[in-house]
Amino acid sequence: MKKLGKSSKKGFTLVELIVVIVILAVLAAMLVPALVGYIDRAKKEKDYQTASTVYAAAQAVLTEQYGKNNITKDTNGKYSVTSITKDQFKAEDKTTDAVIELAGVDPNKVSGYTFTVSDTNLVISWGSVTIKNGGAGGEAGVTYYLYKDGTWGVTPTTDGNKPA
Numbered sequence: 001m002k003k004l005g006k007s008s009k010k011g012f013t014l015v016e017l018i019v020v021i022v023i024l025a026v027l028a029a030m031l032v033p034a035l036v037g038y039i040d041r042a043k044k045e046k047d048y049q050t051a052s053t054v055y056a057a058a059q060a061v062l063t064e065q066y067g068k069n070n071i072t073k074d075t076n077g078k079y080s081v082t083s084i085t086k087d088q089f090k091a092e093d094k095t096t097d098a099v100i101e102l103a104g105v106d107p108n109k110v111s112g113y114t115f116t117v118s119d120t121n122l123v124i125s126w127g128s129v130t131i132k133n134g135g136a137g138g139e140a141g142v143t144y145y146l147y148k149d150g151t152w153g154v155t156p157t158t159d160g161n162k163p164a
Contacts, residue, residue, distance in 0.1 A: 048152055050105050051129035051144040057103035058115050059124050066122055108132065115146075116160060126160030 065071050100107050115127030126148050133141035144152050147162040155163040 047131045047142060048144060050103075050109060050131055051146070051152060053103045053105060054099060054110060054113050054129045055115065055124060055127065055146055057099045058113065058127075060102055061098050062117065062122065062124065071122065111141075126157070128156075 062071070097107065099113065100110055103110075109132055111130045111132045113127065113129040115124040117123070118125040124146075126146050128143050128145045130143040131141050142154060143156070144154060145157055146152055147157060148160040149162055151162060153162065157163060
């Protein structure tokens with residue numbers, strides 16, 4: 001004969017499952033903004049590294065041009081970089097920018113750069129690099145400024161000094 005009695009099936013009720021789902025949703029809502037912040041900071045740091053790499057490559061190309069006598073020093077000991085033509089900053093095949101090629105960065109990522117060379121020694125004293133956002137339209141993104149003290153920032157400068 002079959003015994004009648006309590007069923008031994010165990011499980012979660014619908015209410016318990018809904019409570020767990022709500023708790024997970026609340027946790028996800030709190031974590032997503034924090035993760036987005038980490039992603040944004042990582043992208044910004046990568047852009048700073050790209051700008052720094054372009055700066056180092058520009059300094060190397062400048063030194064190379066000095067070695068090729070394309071940059072001269074006048075009688076007052078000041079360097080003249082006016083003799084450098086745009087093509088001298090091109091790679092040997094004259095189709096790509098030597099600075100960008102030497103930096104090894106995606107040419108579609110950097111939309112432009114400008115550096116000011118010290119007239120008393122052959123070093124880049126300050127400048128800027130513009131990094132594209134990488135959107136579908138390839139729009140210009142953020143310009144990173146190299147200040148005379150060697151730090152980078154996003155605040156423009158007209159004299160190379162770090163803004164207060």
